[in-house]
Amino acid sequence: MTSVIGLLLMLITVTDGVVTHCDGRQNGAQCYGALGGTVSLQLMDDFSGIHRYQVKAKNVTVLSGGKKQQPVIMRKDRSSFLPSNGTFWIHNLSRNDSGEYRLQTFDSNGKLTENRTLQLLVQAPVSSVSLVSECLSQGEMKESCSSEGGDSPQYRWTLNGKSLTEAELLSGNKQTNIITLKQHVSGRLVCSSWNHVSSASNATNICTCGFIYINCTFNGTKISKWVFQENNTLCVESTTEAQSIMVHTDPSVLRCSLMFLFSVVSFVGIGVYFKWKKIKYEKAEQFAARNRRKFSEDFSENEQTL
Structure with a gap:
């Protein structure tokens, strides 16, 4: 005991x-x-x-x-x-x-x-994990994961709660501490570092680094590539037309437009109604005032006659 x-x-x-x-x-x-x-x-x-x-x-x-x-x-x-x-x-x-x-x-x-x-x-147990993100020239995302204090650390990567796939990785693999993600990848990225006695993780939200994917035909030439959106001069007219077509054909956009138009018409209608009511009230007041004046004048003439 x-x-x-x-x-x-x-x-x-x-x-x-x-x-x-x-x-x-x-x-x-x-x-x-x-x-x-x-x-x-x-x-x-x-x-x-x-x-x-x-x-x-x-x-x-x-x-x-x-x-x-x-x-x-x-x-x-x-x-x-x-x-x-x-x-x-x-x-x-x-x-x-x-x-x-x-x-x-x-x-x-x-x-x-x-x-x-x-x-x-x-x-030695893993004490903390740090993540460093770097946007590359074509919109790829380089992710570096490092751990402090741990002996023989190993690494795991997940994106939105799932293991990374070959379709999302440009280089590296989900067991290395440095990976490069393809241009279209976005979401919550988690790096976990572990050894036989401990584990730790860190997360970051990644985006497309400001790049957009251009897929159009311009002056007879087909263009398919990732470009930086702010500096984009490719297919601007085509892109605008495509967006215009999309606005007219997208049911959700059309629905929102109709609702907005209905709101405007309703607002204008309510304004016209109250304006009409005000004018009608003013006319009624003017008519009543004329009747009061006429009645007063008639009453005065009767008194003089008497």
């Missing part, structure tokens, strides 16, 4: 580091640990029934024990061990912890009953 509590306390102190796990129950297993982090090596299912055992690293015994012997750990400040689940922990890993680890077990007669090894490689 004391050893379990001690292990839990030690694990609490290393939660800031990367924790990796490795199944070392097969001979020749390859294990990885993060520099400054923790690795758990499962050496057996249970050590409680083993008469005597020892673990050596670079011919130095780092762990020993047995059925009638409490485990002895050479580096208690950085290692811990649970015989009941056969797991050996190494904390605050350094590069010196890399190498071959050999487990040997013995019976009550001292006979070697098992002798197997595992390889531990300590790697």
